[in-house]
Amino acid sequence: MDQLLSPKQVAAAIGVSESSLKRWCDQGLLTTVKTAGGHRRIPVQEALRFVREQNHAVVEPRLLAMPGTDNRKARRIENCAERLVEGLLTNNEQACRAIVFDLFLAAQPVSQIFDEVIAVAFRTIGEKWECNEADIYQERCSCQIALRVLHELRSKQTPPNSGLVALGATVEGDQYSLPVTMSEIVLRAVGWETRLLGSSIPFDSMVAAIQQHKPEMFWLSVSFVPDESAFIAGFNRLFEAASKINTAVVVGGRALTTEIRTRLRYSAFCDTMRHLEEFAKTLRRQTEVVPKKTRKPRKNA
Amino acid sequence: MDQLLSPKQVAAAIGVSESSLKRWCDQGLLTTVKTAGGHRRIPVQEALRFVREQNHAVVEPRLLAMPGTDNRKARRIENCAERLVEGLLTNNEQACRAIVFDLFLAAQPVSQIFDEVIAVAFRTIGEKWECNEADIYQERCSCQIALRVLHELRSKQTPPNSGLVALGATVEGDQYSLPVTMSEIVLRAVGWETRLLGSSIPFDSMVAAIQQHKPEMFWLSVSFVPDESAFIAGFNRLFEAASKINTAVVVGGRALTTEIRTRLRYSAFCDTMRHLEEFAKTLRRQTEVVPKKTRKPRKNA
DNA sequence: AGTAAAATGGACGATTTGGATGATTTTATG
DNA sequence: CATAAAATCATCCAAATCGTCCATTTTACT
Numbered sequence: 001m002d003q004l005l006s007p008k009q010v011a012a013a014i015g016v017s018e019s020s021l022k023r024w025c026d027q028g029l030l031t032t033v034k035t036a037g038g039h040r041r042i043p044v045q046e047a048l049r050f051v052r053e054q055n056h057a058v059v060e061p062r063l064l065a066m067p068g069t070d071n072r073k074a075r076r077i078e079n080c081a082e083r084l085v086e087g088l089l090t091n092n093e094q095a096c097r098a099i100v101f102d103l104f105l106a107a108q109p110v111s112q113i114f115d116e117v118i119a120v121a122f123r124t125i126g127e128k129w130e131c132n133e134a135d136i137y138q139e140r141c142s143c144q145i146a147l148r149v150l151h152e153l154r155s156k157q158t159p160p161n162s163g164l165v166a167l168g169a170t171v172e173g174d175q176y177s178l179p180v181t182m183s184e185i186v187l188r189a190v191g192w193e194t195r196l197l198g199s200s201i202p203f204d205s206m207v208a209a210i211q212q213h214k215p216e217m218f219w220l221s222v223s224f225v226p227d228e229s230a231f232i233a234g235f236n237r238l239f240e241a242a243s244k245i246n247t248a249v250v251v252g253g254r255a256l257t258t259e260i261r262t263r264l265r266y267s268a269f270c271d272t273m274r275h276l277e278e279f280a281k282t283l284r285r286q287t288e289v290v291p292k293k294t295r296k297p298r299k300n301a
Numbered sequence: 302m303d304q305l306l307s308p309k310q311v312a313a314a315i316g317v318s319e320s321s322l323k324r325w326c327d328q329g330l331l332t333t334v335k336t337a338g339g340h341r342r343i344p345v346q347e348a349l350r351f352v353r354e355q356n357h358a359v360v361e362p363r364l365l366a367m368p369g370t371d372n373r374k375a376r377r378i379e380n381c382a383e384r385l386v387e388g389l390l391t392n393n394e395q396a397c398r399a400i401v402f403d404l405f406l407a408a409q410p411v412s413q414i415f416d417e418v419i420a421v422a423f424r425t426i427g428e429k430w431e432c433n434e435a436d437i438y439q440e441r442c443s444c445q446i447a448l449r450v451l452h453e454l455r456s457k458q459t460p461p462n463s464g465l466v467a468l469g470a471t472v473e474g475d476q477y478s479l480p481v482t483m484s485e486i487v488l489r490a491v492g493w494e495t496r497l498l499g500s501s502i503p504f505d506s507m508v509a510a511i512q513q514h515k516p517e518m519f520w521l522s523v524s525f526v527p528d529e530s531a532f533i534a535g536f537n538r539l540f541e542a543a544s545k546i547n548t549a550v551v552v553g554g555r556a557l558t559t560e561i562r563t564r565l566r567y568s569a570f571c572d573t574m575r576h577l578e579e580f581a582k583t584l585r586r587q588t589e590v591v592p593k594k595t596r597k598p599r600k601n602a
Numbered sequence: 603a604g605t606a607a608a609a610t611g612g613a614c615g616a617t618t619t620g621g622a623t624g625a626t627t628t629t630a631t632g
Numbered sequence: 633c634a635t636a637a638a639a640t641c642a643t644c645c646a647a648a649t650c651g652t653c654c655a656t657t658t659t660a661c662t
Binding site: 029135137205206 | 392
């Protein structure tokens with residue numbers, strides 16, 4: 001029943017180098033089990049004892065606190081969604097952050113993280129809510145957590161300066177800021193400079209923003225449509241204005257039914273973040289400098 | 302995700318010699334953790350706390366994972382508000398961050414930063430909007446920027462673990478997340494563990510949250526009241542439920558006119574973040590441990 | 603001004619840390 | 633089972649940090 005950890009994992013958990021940790025093992029500060037091939041394995045409880053006795057710092061508690069989630073499993077995207085649901089509903093922000101950042105560091109495209117983990121997780125929470133297994137406040141609270149994680153993720157991106165500008169917003173009455181924030185991160189990941197106008201923006205004001213900033217792209221996330229006909233009229237007005245100055249208009253969101261879509265004019269419709277990413281790449285006609293996963297970790301400034 | 306710094310790094314950041322810094326660590330002015338080999342490691346939050354409490358200058362903010370500063374203009378709170386307005390309206394997120402973080406490092410209480418800078422800035426923007434000098438999207442976009450800055454500020458606080466829990470939210474229909482987020486940061490600054498439920502929460506769900514988490518405090522930020530009588534009824538229902546389990550209810554927000562207030566029952570009403578801070582301090586009944594900044598008294602003859 | 607306590611910061615050899623390397627073991631995948 | 637990719641091994645070494653001592657500067661008080 002003892003979970004075994006590799007030196008690398010323990011080193012990461014307590015924020016020291018692998019070299020140091022191995023030295024400590026060899027000095028007997030940590031008792032290790034050895035594999036047939038001579039690799040060191042450290043039982044979790046032994047690692048915990050070490051931390052307690054040495055009064056050592058723990059930088060990444062999750063590695064020691066959440067058995068069954070060693071790094072390899074963490075990087076597999078399959079069961080991340082359910083782990084995220086668990087983390088969100090128990091208000092374990094640490095764990096949520098860990099899940100997302102592990103994937104990010106494992107060089108998963110952000111679009112994929114969003115489509116296959118975050119979106120899935122919130123769909124699950126939504127279903128739980130409908131079945132009365134979760135309360136509204138839990139869903140909202142989860143949104144807060146996710147938003148903080150997303151903001152942190154965003155701050156870790158290299159700020160693009162391609163000269164291509166995209167503006168984004170949510171229509172009036174639609175206060176779901178998660179999708180529009182994810183879109184922004186996706187666009188930034190493929191080199192767009194973005195400016196997120198925010199949630200619940202009236203169409204007229206969007207038009208004003210477009211005319212003032214003359215962006216190459218405008219993206220609109222539609223999670224909720226209070227008034228269908230007003231939405232369609234407003235949107236087409238927006239498209240009209242955007243066309244005049246060659247601004248591509250991209251829409252997406254779960255509230256856009258096929259019926260609504262047939263009555264809209266747009267440059268692209270995106271079902272998923274991956275679609276958005278592909279379209280954004282295409283639009284900027286440059287083969288993109290994908291955030292490379294280099295082996296050599298570089299010192300951050 | 303708290304980063305560990307070496308004495309040398311912290312010394313460089315605040316522009317003192319390594320010797321001094323090590324001495325301070327040994328005197329307990331800075332809480333350090335130690336590696337197994339006996340090297341000192343200082344968590345960033347701890348370094349920030351030290352800088353703020355001692356009112357120490359910071360020469361290299363980057364080493365403390367803080368955004369770059371503009372030391373000449375900074376530190377004076379007077380014209381920060383207008384500089385912030387400028388930064389927000391020109392979408393200069395860097396500048397906005399610098400303004401807020403400079404004040405933070407200069408040991409200004411977060412409540413004061415919020416009351417005298419951020420709140421003032423947004424009041425100014427609101428006025429500009431009314432005078433048609435600014436568009437709605439600019440105000441919303443400013444909110445996005447401010448929200449990101451606030452989230453970053455929050456991540457720089459030492460995570461409190463007092464055991465005292467506060468829940469916070471915004472009423473249904475009120476989507477202004479800035480005030481409620483500022484409140485959270487203020488509460489955390491004075492040692493409360495907080496859980497922000499989010500914006501636009503129905504009263505019934507708030508009651509459910511209170512009953513489930515049994516917090517010592519519930520705070521409600523009211524920037525907008527869609528239906529006055531429904532609000533009053535709902536709120537008093539909330540207060541009732543909270544009273545039963547000894548949860549203090551704190552309200553605040555610009556939408557609370559005196560007429561509305563006279564019909565509400567609450568533990569405290571806060572006009573400003575400073576009020577909230579004072580009330581929160583009082584409620585936790587602990588006299589704050591004032592760090593002595595005087596040198597040791599010399600022997601008296 | 604004069605004095606002494608207190609604080610600062612530099613220097614020292616001894617110790618610790620962490621990055622790099624090429625060989626070996628483990629794990630993932632067909 | 634076989635193969636390739638990833639993780640870990642043992643080792644070495646430069647750089648960082650330790651604790652300590654001491655000269656110098658600052659501060660507090662007479």
